[in-house]
Amino acid sequence: MRLSYNGAPYHGWQSQPGGVATVQSALEDALSKVLRHPTAITGAGRTDTGVNARMMVAHFDVPDTVSFNPTTLPRALGAITGPSIVVESVWPVADDMHARFSATSRTYHYYALTRRSPFFNALAWAAPPTLDYDAMNRAARILLETDDFTSFSKLHTDTKTNICRVTRAEWVTVEGYADARVFVITADRFLRNMVRAVVGTLVDVGRGKITEEQFRRIIQAKDRCAAGTSMPPQALYLWDITYPE
Helix, strand or coil: CEEEECCCCCCCCCCCCCCCCCHHHHHHHHHHHHHCCCCCEEECCCCCCCCEEEEEEEEECCCCCCCCCCCCHHHHHHHHHCCCEEEEECCCCCCCCCCCCCCCEEEEEEEEECCCCCCCHHHCEECCCCCCHHHHHHHHHHHHHCCECHHHCCCCCCCCCCECCEEEEEEEEECCEEEEEEEEEEECCCCCCHHHHHHHHHHHHHCCCCCHHHHHHHHHHCCHHHCCCCCCHHHEEEEEEECCC
8 A cells, every 4th residue: 555644643653552643553453444354564664753754655465355445445544544644545466565675765855944834834844044055965965975874873773784775865945945945865774763863963064063074974983972963753754665566
């Protein structure tokens, strides 16, 4: 299935014990009710509390005895999950297709507004108008030369490696919105809290608190405490996921 969601009402994507509201648990509850069969889903990634997704992909397996119409299933699920989660389409795939492990890249967007907006305040970060985006982009290019992102990873996770391959990292103007910028970053995989930590450290460059060379040394330190603060989650969006098929 392909879906999108507003992350504000949820404690991230991944199901948690104790009945905590997450996107995964809401979808599994809806699927199990509609299909009348306990159904687990696997997502392409794990967004943190309050983070949004313009595009998330998930897969689920059901026995042949469970029949449903992929065309009408999204509407049935939406009637249960409510407006914060929208399942856009459902389709059959090969048995070896995996929403997470088959993905070849993921793209995140982080939105910054230099002028407050009654429509987008809750969906973007209020940025100071004096940020030096040219300096931030020069520092961002260092990410393309980096493989170990330990300095931008949440501490004490179960991740076996902090190696990632970033293929795009830049701040661009949002078309049609002169007061908005978006940080676009694409990689084969992302670590917990990685994008928000990267953006926070780039903002330190834009504010003149650290230089581009200091940004490079922060990466080389492989120490989360050396990097900048983690940015607010509401401005972050899982934007795109690619697959070989």
